[in-house]
Amino acid sequence: MISRPPDMPPERPTMPDRLKKQKAASFALYIGLVLLALWVVRDFIAVVAWAGVVAIALWPLLRMVEGNRWFTGRKTLIAAALTLAIALLVVLPVGIGIAQALREAHDLNEWFKSARETGITMPDFIARLPFGVQQISAWWQANLAQPLRDSPAMKGLHSTTVMTLGRQFGARALHAVMVFAFMLITLFVIFQAGPRLSGSMIKGVRRGFGEDGAELLQRMAAAVRGTVSGLVVVGLGEGALLGVAYFVTGLPHVALLGFITAIAAMLPFCAPITFGLAALWLLVQGSFAAAVGLIVFGSIVVFIAEHFVRPVLIGNSTRLPFLLVLFGILGGAETFGLLGIFIGPALMTVLMVLWTDLVR
Template sequence: MTSRPQFFRFIFLAAITALGLWTIRHFWAALIWSVIIAIAFWPLWLRLKNALGPKHEKVLSPTVATITIGITLVLPFLFFGLEIMNDFQAAMHFFQDLKTQDAAPPEWLNKIPFINQNLVNKWHDFFSSNTQDSPSIHLAQVFNGNFINHGRAFGANIARRITTFFFMLMSLFFLFRSGTELQKMSINISRRLMGPDMERFAHQVVLSVRGTLDGLVLVGLGEGVLLGVIYVFTGTPHAVMFGGMTAIAAIIPFCAPIIFSIVAIILVAQGHIGAAITVIISGMVILLVADHVIRPILIGGATRLPFLWVLVGILGGIESFGLLGLFLGPALMAILMMVWRDVADGPDIQNEHAKNVQKDK
């Protein structure tokens, strides 16, 4: 029977833990991101630490690793962000010129069957320079009247994101610096609280995060690079911007067709039918190979899940946790599947899983 001092000690520890977690609630995203990045880059970190030697493993090695990762994460977003800003300004000038010139609809719009007349009427309504109630007028009013408010909100959001990013880098530095000690402490605590099974679950989370990084992020970037080359080859306007957008969209399975379909529509609008067909066919081939061959091998092999459950974990994770769900979703599904198999198969399969953990180490 639990004594009264032990009961109050448990209440005190639970209250302190809850209060501490609530205090740092705004930094949970940065902490989780730092853990995910540390798990993903841990093998490379070990190589760097061994190359620089034990003398520098507490300051120089984690500093170099953190700065390198920070630059690697910032430069692509900075580059594509500037490209998107420039292209957005060009698009706004383009629509403004169409509105002031009261431009006629393109010829291909009249060739679309069934809905061509409706589209032509919508074109005239949108770009009419004489109608006060035209959508283009309202669009201009939205951009002009609310620009300051949107700018303030955007600036505050950017400042918060930058603060979170630098806090994530600070956390990543200390994870690299004291990661081995933290790992040992976490294993000891998990064994005391939940027994040896927790180590298997933690090992599966590590495999899931690395498999998701390889299968989603790296494969998505590869899709973006390949399609970006095709955009340049077919004469797509702003090919670099669309290549970056394709890479970001391709991180989520089956989302890349949204971007290369838009590219094909733009090429059709310019009269380049052959180039549009090339983009569609090339995109479908790349998508078929990446999403149906490479990703199931990389993610399914690491998470030990059928790709259908991996996909459910990704989409459900994004809906529940945002961008973090890309990694948390598959990891949670992998743990859930492990628990299911343990209950269904009994202690023999648990011993087999434990041997696999030791083998992987």
């Protein structure tokens, strides 16, 4: 074995080894800088995600408007008009609901004053119940028919816990308003960039991950678009149909109830809560037939929408089985909140593509 003389200098790394180390160091530096940038803008990630969901859902409409000869070269006008339309679709119903709630605040306050001084009168329909009338009447007389000024429930309304909850609700509402405002700004920028933005994203993904990566990105966008159609469009349809039922059964504030039902129907299995409470109100008022009719009609509408219309809209666009669509929506909502309703099916699409490639 020949040993190196002690006075000989150590071997220098060859050029390929040096390039490999430089690439590895550059890659680590890029990853660190990306993570640092994401940490800096962490509070705005949800804003960008919401803007991305809305932009993906409206992208076909944007391309169609841009293709019209009347709007050629007017990207800023198109972006401003679409952003304003989204703002009005959210602000107007919420504003109407707040105005209606403020109008009802006076009557609600008077009802609380009456309950404090004279108690709550037992509804007439309790006497017509087929069973349990005596027990319910005795409990009502002992707990609700007496003046409630000294009851623990009334005292709890003025406790520090309620005030703390009120402040937390106000802070969350202010945060939601700020998120919505920044989302509109981001959405305007995305719309203004238009096809140039989508083209650069596809080009970058194709360069980094090949054609399979570009196809996967397009399928994820289709999954988000299909989820928006399946949840939002079907939810609005359920709200409109049940709004007609509310009007026929004589419920008050039909428009507000229909709007609340439409919002609840966008979430899986939440619409029965709204029309169930409406039916309970009708039952308290003594309208037994109207309450039963509302429950039956609402159950039919929700059954058709949840088991036929919504799976077709979402499943056809994503080519996902209904079970994966359902798990994606519910699991995404549990993991990421409301935004996860749209992210979940997109992630299930990735899972389905990987599984298809694996068994191919």
